[in-house]
Amino acid sequence: MSITTEKELKFVGKSVLRKEGIDKVTGRAQYIDDVKTPGALYGKTLRSKIACGRIKSISFGGNIPWNEFTIVDARDVPYNRVMLIESDQPVLCDGVVLHKEEPILLIAHEDAGLVEEALRAITVEYEKEPGVFEIGQGKVLKQYDIEEGDWQKEFANAEVVFEGEYRTGAQEHVYIETNGFIAQWDGDNITVHGSHQCPYYVHKALKYAFKLQDHQVNVVQMTTGGGFGGKEDFPSVVAIHAALLARKARRPVRLIYDRAEDMASSTKRHPSLSRVRTACTKDGVLRAIEFNFYIDGGAYVTLSPVVLSRGILHSFGPYKWPAAKLHAQCYFTNSPPYGAFRGFGAPQSIFAIEAHMTALADHLGMDPAELRRKNFIHRGDAMPTGQIVEETPNMEALMDRALELSDYKRKRGAWKRGSGKGIGLSTFMHGTGFTGSGEVYLASRVGIATTRNGGAEVRVSSTEIGQGTETVFAQIAAEALGIDVAKVSFRRPETKVVPNSGPTVASRTCSIVGRLVQRAAEKMKQRLAGADIGHHYAEHGEAYEEVEYVPRPGLVWDDNTYKGSAYGAFSWSVNVVEVDVDPVTAMPKVHTLTSTVDIGTIINPVLAYGQVEGGIAQAIGWSTCENVVLKEGLMENHHLTNYVIPTAADAAKIVVEFMPNPYSEGAFGAKGVGELPMDGPGPAIVSAINDAINARFTHIPLMPEEMLK
Amino acid sequence: MKQSISFTLNGKSVTIEAHPMQPLLYALRDDADAVGTKYGCGEGECGACTVILNDELVMSCLVPAVQAEGARVETIEGLADANELHAVQQAFLESGGAQCGICTPGMIMAGVHHLRHPERAPGGVPEALEGNLCRCTGYTRIFTAMKRAKEILSANGTAP
Numbered sequence: 001m002s003i004t005t006e007k008e009l010k011f012v013g014k015s016v017l018r019k020e021g022i023d024k025v026t027g028r029a030q031y032i033d034d035v036k037t038p039g040a041l042y043g044k045t046l047r048s049k050i051a052c053g054r055i056k057s058i059s060f061g062g063n064i065p066w067n068e069f070t071i072v073d074a075r076d077v078p079y080n081r082v083m084l085i086e087s088d089q090p091v092l093c094d095g096v097v098l099h100k101e102e103p104i105l106l107i108a109h110e111d112a113g114l115v116e117e118a119l120r121a122i123t124v125e126y127e128k129e130p131g132v133f134e135i136g137q138g139k140v141l142k143q144y145d146i147e148e149g150d151w152q153k154e155f156a157n158a159e160v161v162f163e164g165e166y167r168t169g170a171q172e173h174v175y176i177e178t179n180g181f182i183a184q185w186d187g188d189n190i191t192v193h194g195s196h197q198c199p200y201y202v203h204k205a206l207k208y209a210f211k212l213q214d215h216q217v218n219v220v221q222m223t224t225g226g227g228f229g230g231k232e233d234f235p236s237v238v239a240i241h242a243a244l245l246a247r248k249a250r251r252p253v254r255l256i257y258d259r260a261e262d263m264a265s266s267t268k269r270h271p272s273l274s275r276v277r278t279a280c281t282k283d284g285v286l287r288a289i290e291f292n293f294y295i296d297g298g299a300y301v302t303l304s305p306v307v308l309s310r311g312i313l314h315s316f317g318p319y320k321w322p323a324a325k326l327h328a329q330c331y332f333t334n335s336p337p338y339g340a341f342r343g344f345g346a347p348q349s350i351f352a353i354e355a356h357m358t359a360l361a362d363h364l365g366m367d368p369a370e371l372r373r374k375n376f377i378h379r380g381d382a383m384p385t386g387q388i389v390e391e392t393p394n395m396e397a398l399m400d401r402a403l404e405l406s407d408y409k410r411k412r413g414a415w416k417r418g419s420g421k422g423i424g425l426s427t428f429m430h431g432t433g434f435t436g437s438g439e440v441y442l443a444s445r446v447g448i449a450t451t452r453n454g455g456a457e458v459r460v461s462s463t464e465i466g467q468g469t470e471t472v473f474a475q476i477a478a479e480a481l482g483i484d485v486a487k488v489s490f491r492r493p494e495t496k497v498v499p500n501s502g503p504t505v506a507s508r509t510c511s512i513v514g515r516l517v518q519r520a521a522e523k524m525k526q527r528l529a530g531a532d533i534g535h536h537y538a539e540h541g542e543a544y545e546e547v548e549y550v551p552r553p554g555l556v557w558d559d560n561t562y563k564g565s566a567y568g569a570f571s572w573s574v575n576v577v578e579v580d581v582d583p584v585t586a587m588p589k590v591h592t593l594t595s596t597v598d599i600g601t602i603i604n605p606v607l608a609y610g611q612v613e614g615g616i617a618q619a620i621g622w623s624t625c626e627n628v629v630l631k632e633g634l635m636e637n638h639h640l641t642n643y644v645i646p647t648a649a650d651a652a653k654i655v656v657e658f659m660p661n662p663y664s665e666g667a668f669g670a671k672g673v674g675e676l677p678m679d680g681p682g683p684a685i686v687s688a689i690n691d692a693i694n695a696r697f698t699h700i701p702l703m704p705e706e707m708l709k
Numbered sequence: 710m711k712q713s714i715s716f717t718l719n720g721k722s723v724t725i726e727a728h729p730m731q732p733l734l735y736a737l738r739d740d741a742d743a744v745g746t747k748y749g750c751g752e753g754e755c756g757a758c759t760v761i762l763n764d765e766l767v768m769s770c771l772v773p774a775v776q777a778e779g780a781r782v783e784t785i786e787g788l789a790d791a792n793e794l795h796a797v798q799q800a801f802l803e804s805g806g807a808q809c810g811i812c813t814p815g816m817i818m819a820g821v822h823h824l825r826h827p828e829r830a831p832g833g834v835p836e837a838l839e840g841n842l843c844r845c846t847g848y849t850r851i852f853t854a855m856k857r858a859k860e861i862l863s864a865n866g867t868a869p
């Protein structure tokens with residue numbers, strides 16, 4: 001299975017129109033809230049108003065016909081745990097409260113308005129206990145340590161030792177479609193339809209909570225209005241809640257969140273604190289790094305161990321370090337659990353290392369681009385994890401092109417520090433797929449079936465959530481099968497029907513699952529042995545082939561020492577950011593962001609640009625205006641009126657250029673794309689703002705109020 | 710108390726029974742069976758619920774249903790005819806202006822309204838679409854789509 005050159009390809013590399021695009025532009029696409037369910041009840045969740053303590057009593061007051069309501073509490077849950085990595089999180093509070101907005105009770109009624117009223121008529125009395133809200137104060141949730149080389153000696157003998165502290169804030173996903181599920185039982189079998197990224201995560205969670213067998217649970221994905229990680233683990237809770245109400249009511253139940261509930265109760269990006277110390281020579285050759293990385297995990301384990309892992313495994317940047325000491329800790333607090341958000345810990349640690357590199361360059365009196373150039377990692381070099389870089393990163397080429405496209409040299413010379421105009425850069429990488437042995441544990445499977453019309457149907461649990469999954473998989477399958485892309489369809493993910501191709505996360509869909517789609521299609525092609533699919537189908541009925549993930553030989557990871565090949569491939573990128581700061585309002589405006597990007601083979605240019613531009617916009621928001629105001633762990637500004645995300649009017653000019661360097665194990669050479677663009681803008685923006693106003697900020701979001709001080 | 714409200718929805722007369730103060734968004738979605746218009750916030754901030762009411766662009770989550778009485782309401786469902794997408798829809802499809810698609814109905818309605826009345830947004834497309842949040846695209850491809858829509862319209866010689 002060699003990579004064919006792009007010239008020979010018919011569909012890969014072409015901007016094939018989005019498969020489900022017509023449904024989306026005509027308003028016909030069915031999101032969960034668009035589904036009609038005659039006879040269904042409307043559900044609502046009663047949530048804790050305190051961050052830590054005990055529930056003393058619950059009373060149902062007011063003029064509410066309570067006997068008409070379905071009411072569910074912890075006693076109604078067969079196994080009161082949300083199964084994920086650990087199973088510490090209860091489905092509903094059982095007396096103890098560990099964070100604000102923790103679900104306590106569920107109620108449902110056929111009159112949606114009455115449900116709202118009823119919710120307000122319930123009074124909970126608590127016995128409050130003091131909570132923990134700062135990183136470093138509570139119990140340690142997870143810790144990793146990685147050491148390489150004699151870092152103590154390097155620091156002791158270093159010509160220059162430089163250190164800094166860097167912070168990043170929480171971030172709310174603001175997918176424009178809120179969370180929602182509709183649950184319906186048929187005897188002992190449960191079917192849920194909903195908005196989510198990972199059907200098999202929901203499947204597993206339902207199975208455990210209701211003590212069911214695999215075949216008793218069916219999870220169907222509706223068109224999903226954005227996820228960005230926010231619909232990775234959180235939907236499991238929503239689905240269980242809907243199913244609990246439906247079971248007790250013996251009726252279908254709709255549990256669809258409004259915006260305020262969604263923003264207050266759902267997961268956010270983990271806030272972080274990094275302390276970085278580096279040793280280098282006077283002329284900027286890096287010798288050692290000491291990276292201490294701390295994140296707030298919130299009240300339950302959820303996905304925090306893996307977020308922490310990805311964070312520390314990206315903390316050393318695309319540089320060569322003879323020695324390293326990396327230490328990562330995640331803490332429990334009494335915040336709602338923090339969760340997956342595009343980049344998954346990497347944007348946090350990359351913010352720190354990149355802000356540090358620029359600060360170090362200033363300290364050494366060097367151009368930040370030149371300091372980086374001196375230290376880029378190359379093929380054959382070892383990362384602090386011991387991973388030998390087997391591909392050609394070509395950071396120099398990516399940087400040269402980004403500097404050229406942005407006219408960096410001239411602008412850096414012409415715009416004096418403090419002039420109100422600033423320019424900054426960042427250079428970074430992002431690992432494709434699950435960390436370490438993760439892909440091996442997932443053992444993803446992909447199916448492909450022939451269809452009556454002479455085409456093929458791709459069956460995967462990987463979801464379309466805006467990135468274009470249906471389209472790129474159709475392109476990959478069509479290419480490998482040698483049929484027209486219009487003849488490849490995509491089966492709506494439904495756990496009863498599609499094999500488990502793993503979760504739609506970790507920039508793994510196009511590259512890793514796509515490779516499985518390619519292999520399944522190649523296997524099907526072999527089986528068909530040149531026969532016309534339509535004829536074959538007429539004669540033999542549906543033909544179905546399935547393949548399973550096999551790790552690349554030599555890809556070894558040790559979970560105990562945290563050493564080895566953390567990722568099969570990395571995507572690489574360079575950002576240059578130009579900002580203007582308004583002298584009166586102090587409002588910074590990112591006016592241009594240039595990004596050169598190596599994500600391997602581009603399967604679909606329009607979709608790939610869309611991923612990179614959209615990720616960059618989210619990162620600009622995270623850095624400049626998205627300020628999650630935490631009060632006792634809760635996002636206080638949980639409305640779109642007071643949590644501001646970028647609008648069309650403040651959209652930056654985003655210039656993207658792809659410089660593909662194909663990955664032998666990715667689908668037709670593709671590497672991960674979704675998360676990479678989230679990593680670089682933050683530190684480049686802060687550097688540009690520091691340059692523009694002659695400041696030394698080391699955190700994001702960097703709000704205008706702070707700049708006026 | 711519910712009351713009858715009659716209006717033209719995408720050129721067809723409809724009469725619904727709805728509470729007069731209920732937002733038009735829910736009247737459309739629940740009572741007129743037009744679920745193409747989306748809920749995103751219910752507070753006038755996201756624009757997912759954008760529709761055209763008597764030639765004005767409104768956020769239907771903020772407009773009481775009774776205001777539709779006797780009015781002409783246009784929603785995403787009314788743009789395409791049986792075989793052909795509206796130029797703005799076609800342009801969004803080609804240019805990558807829709808990703809997850811949840812902002813798209815509202816965004817496209819705002820785009821159509823802007824092409825009909827460019828003078829109302831002196832700042833051009835970014836200003837015209839300022840009230841419509843998109844979390845997926847970063848707006849770049851939406852701007853491209855709006856340019857493309859203009860091209861399609863002038864090539865076809867049709868009005869938006």
Ligand code: FES
Nearest residue numbers: 749750751756770
């Ligand atoms: S739902 Fe109307 S503006 Fe958000």
Ligand code: FES
Nearest residue numbers: 808809843844845
């Ligand atoms: S396409 Fe997803 S919010 Fe705009």
